[in-house]
Amino acid sequence: MIIFGMPLALVVSQLLLGMINGAFYATLSLGLAVIFGTLGIINFVHGALFMMGAYVSWMLLQWVGLGYWPALILSPLIVGLLAALLEKVVISRLYKLDHVYAFLLTFGVAMMIEALFRNIFGSAGRPYAVPDLLRGGVDLDFMILPLYRLWVVVASLVLCVATWYAIEKTSLGAKLRAATENAAIVQALGVNVPRLMTLTYAGGAALAAFAGVLAAPIYSVSAHMGTDVVIVVFAVVVIGGMGSIKGSVIAGFALGVIEGLTRVVYPESSSTVIFLVMAIVLLIRPRGLFGRGA
Amino acid sequence: MTASAAKVLLQVQDLMAWYGESQALHGAGFDVREGEVVTLVGRNGAGKTTILKSIMGLMPRVAGSIRYQGRETLALRPDQIAACGIALCPEERAIFGSLSVWENLMLPPVVAPGGFSVDEIMQLFPNLAERRDAGGTTLSGGEQQMLAIGRILRTGARLLLLDEPSEGLAPVIVQHIAQTIRQIKARGFTVLLVEQNVNFSRAISDRYCVVEMGRVICHYTRAEIESDPARLTQHLTV
């Protein structure tokens, strides 16, 4: 079957690739949106946290002998802990200033982290094997659907839904949502808001790290994984609407698919199409698709 | 128990507070005894709300002394002050729109036993029971005020700071709130009130502190004001 002048298999495989990229965009922009909503800062470190998540899983395998499945839990925990430390020691000092400074700080920290990993591990990518359970593929008539890639999409969706649930339906989530509206009053009502913020930052970091572990078998683990993807994720968050969780997830998946389709139809534009969409969205609807307020 | 025999719950001495460069409080001082309803009166901009915010730890810069149950709380964080047993119902009510009525009600943690139970709060404010799952800001002004008061009744805090609870509300609702405050007092809670509405404050207050230009300039007891209401209103005219 031919679509867009290409065989169906090619179109569908590119769409699937797009969904996978979309899964990463969604998970990463979810973490970024949650951090922005509650702490009011744009976390440039997010890309580095993603990279660290992948590297920690690699390190766990190489140095400790722990494989993929333990890494899925341990890596986000470790990265989350480090992120909590960063927030507590450095970032929280900047809340009372114009939030631009926090953004600059996270940029500097991201530079440091990437340089550190590049110097220690080199810039070449390290391979990470697909776990045994997820090798092989599902045989659809016109192509083989790799099982691991299916897993990535499913796992990301589940994680996004779980995060949405935690924020919209639990009492901890209620505290988070309230703190987004008026952190001072929430604190006056007796909630330990500083600790809530550290937790939120660590949570967002853990999400990024989880995405990193998912990414390791697909993209191989390299120091520049983070910076490659972080600016695209920014664009996704702007498109989805800055504080909106729903917006980030939907925009993430949608843009991944759009990018995948573009790669089929007009490959030269695939790296720029998301930014073009962002420019258009900003002109038509400056708040983003699901954003509220200015 | 007469007012003079009850122990002092809150002691504010020489309180100073600044918003950035501008100084809003210039050494305010007063006491609140257990079980009292004390009203801070004064013109707009006198510093009444600033006093409440200072007690709750919400001012960027303060100096002086605030002692609650004998403990110095000036330098504590707002959530630590809440944990001591003080709760604030702010002037703007601060009902959270992204939370349901129920979530708003359950948001503050319980800091001590002896607070109102959820059932009791629903009995006090039946409207809230009906609107449980509605978004916080879909409530009318009066309902939001009731929610803001109900929210802090649950925590078990013994000193309640209420900032202009009657502001902008219909007379029948104002009466309801006055009645509520009487019931709260009957349960042994202590209330520090900021109010512009003289009739409202006269209905419930045991004592009045007049605030002017960031200082407490005089006190009146209930008896003194009932015998001559002009004593109070003279401080409120321009």
Add this chain to the structure above:
Amino acid sequence: MTEQNMLAANTAGVAIHGRRNYLIAIGIMVVALIAAPFFLYPVFLMKVLAFALFACGFNLLFGYTGIMSFGHAAFFGTGSYVVAWTMNRWGLTPEVALLAALAGGALIGLVFGVIAIRRQGLYFAMVTLALAQLLYFVFLQAPFTEGENGIHMKGRGSVFGVISIESDLAAYCFVSVVFLLCFMLIVRTVHSPFGQVLKATRDNEARVLSLGYQVNRYKLIAFVLSSALAAVAGGLKAVALGLATLHDVHFATSGDVVLMTLLGGLGTLFGPVIGAVVATSMWEFLSRFGSWVTFLQGLILVLCVVLFRRGIVGELAARLHIKL
């Protein structure tokens, strides 16, 4: 006294009290420019001046108007590519090529500005970053930029067709003159009524809006001006080094200019210059550490943001109680 009159009086006040300090500082700068080539390599100096102008243009936006653009490399890179390409392909003389760069930068600045101006603060920074990244990929893929290799210039040409600037010293003189002209333009802008509105917008935008000013228009003009200056700076860099590369358009360069301006002193006239001098010298000195340079850059940025927000000149001015 109406607010407008107060703004005017403010301008005059600065002119009366601060003028002597400025003249002294500018005098020092001119002397330094003249003396420097006797002590340091002209090519290095030209690079410093190019980045100094870049930082000064950025500072006009961030330090004086209070808007942070995190994609300024887009304009710097546009400038360097325009100069390199027009001089190579069309044989334009350097001063005309710089004007072309200015126009190119202003145009891209206008496009970016119109898209981004609807958002405030952090959103604005993110949007500019993303737009700049878009431009980066365009430059990467466009045939005329020769991709990863960059454009190598055939020579530096002759100013007005007659004054050859092939020699490093002659080129340095040209670059210094252009830098000084642009710097004076910035000084004039900052002290003009227009500049006062920008500063007021930085301090309290709502207030300026309530006074009836069309704030977005002022911000857009500042943005275009800043981007034009950044493009000229990129052009100067191309003239100096004879090369336009993708690194000029990379977001790391955007980060560099932020660091330089912050380090030197945000919202001061001479801060960005000092920042550029210090930063460029540091990178030269630290390049022996190879890949650890990026780490140190990040560390310096972090330390500046946490501990040293006023920057070198800012601290100096604060201690001496003068405006710089």
